[in-house]
Amino acid sequence: MMTASQRRAEYRALFKHNVGGRLVVDKIMMGVVFSCVIIAIIPLGSILLEVFKNGIGALSVEFLTQPPGAIGSGEGGIGPAIQGTLIIIGMSSLIGVPIGIMSGVFMAEFGANKLARTVRFFNDVFMEFPSIVLGIYAFLAIVLVLGHFSLWAGAFALSLIMFPIVARTTEESLKMVPMTYREAGMALGIKKWAVTIRVIIAAAKGGMITGILLAIARIGGETAPLIMTVLGSSQFFAGFDTPMDALPLRVWRLSLLPYDSAQMQGWGAALVLIMIILAINIGVRYYFSAKNKKGNPITRLLRGRVK
């Protein structure tokens, strides 16, 4: 019969003792993780570099403000496309963000029932839909019904891409807020909607903003649904009911042309698109961090969270 201390000594003897070997494994793992990061960053870096290198030459005041010139002339610019992209992002956000936030709040705060599970399931399916399918749907539902291509149809198609993303990220951010804050609110006799808005959403704001920015970046680069809905145009904004140009559309059309000048303008348009998305990202984050400079652990955490 072994004594307890003998048994403990035996347990200790079972541990591996090759500390040197384990340090080597530790170093190898670090190396593997680090190289994976590098491998992931290389394509991103090279894309940015390539776009920058090829596109910077096309940039000029004329390029940014003028409508396209004659095909192949290398004259004119992408003014209408920039305008169109900004308008479409704005319109889609106005439709998609409120719907997305509200469905996210519903799934997170009122989500313990069959309806919410169904909504969540379809939301997830929706998120994986090929965007061309949503474009065709908008084409059938709006373009064919109205009889012409329009900004409305484009905004509708893109908002369909946007709201499932916003809904899902809103839900996830709200779920990260500890239950105990909801309980504290309820215990004060505050109505559930007021607790949700003033306490829970306030705490989850950072994560929700990240979700909205992700969705904006995603729709900013969508091309396929726009072909089916806003069609493209070389005119400046003339009404929500008319076809309109957008940067991804312009990039796509320019890249198909067999002229060097058009190719260069295409790179320029791509660079402008990236800059716009980047500017929206930085601008929105700066606005919210300036408003809440000190912040609190949760919003700071969520703000730093990048998917």
Next chain:
Amino acid sequence: MTTVVNFKQDIATTSQDKPIFSDERKYKMIAEDVSVYYDDIIAVKKVTMKFKDRSVTSLIGPSGCGKTTFLRCLNRMHDMTKSARVEGKILLDGEDLYSKSVDPIYHRRKVGMVFQKPNPFPTMTIYDNVSAGLRLNGVRDRKILDEIVEDSLKMAYLWDEVKNNLKKPAMELSGGQQQRLCIARALAIQPEVLLMDEPASALDPIATQKIEETISHLAKEFTIIIVTHNMQQAVRVSDYTAFMYLGDLIEFDETKKLFTQPKNELTAKYVQGQFG
């Protein structure tokens, strides 16, 4: 200005109406045959308890005995837990909390709660935390808010430490201060009953002592029900103590009697520290 004066008078008259320490204190809250189920598991078994007005009652018992579960019934906190089901009656001033016609929100305003871990609202300042229950329930008058915030923070013994920093984020306070802030927040809605779920378990001895002082002081105006793991704390702060074990209420008596002459063998063993 008149409203401010009225508010103070209200408190003064109610405290005069009912003599503070006498045996004629009426029952503020009565729990009758309360059972709680989580899905099929029974957590609290037909507990009946009466809580006198302006008394402090401690709920003690080993972990998992159902004290917290029972406490949470008293302001319908289980409404938020999908799997929980409550049976029985809980009367507050004779009105059943669980009757279909009662909106739990109305009762929660009368029954304040302080949780085990300090949980001040993370995005709010100290001032906003204390006034949250009022503001989000429709109180707009700045003067009244200022007055109640000061009054509540004083009752929670936090005023002197924060009076110059009311606009500071609540999360920058220490753990003990945060807990007293939560007490102030609960008091600000002018509850009649205060539920406390191990309010000092996450705190050091000095902060604990401050919370206990607060409790004794508050007992003059509120009915307090406190869950605690600390038997000395139960002796120090409470008039009545209930001992629960595996979901049953084993013994419920005046604190002195329960600790010195327990009627039940199990209670005797527990209070002597023989198991827990």
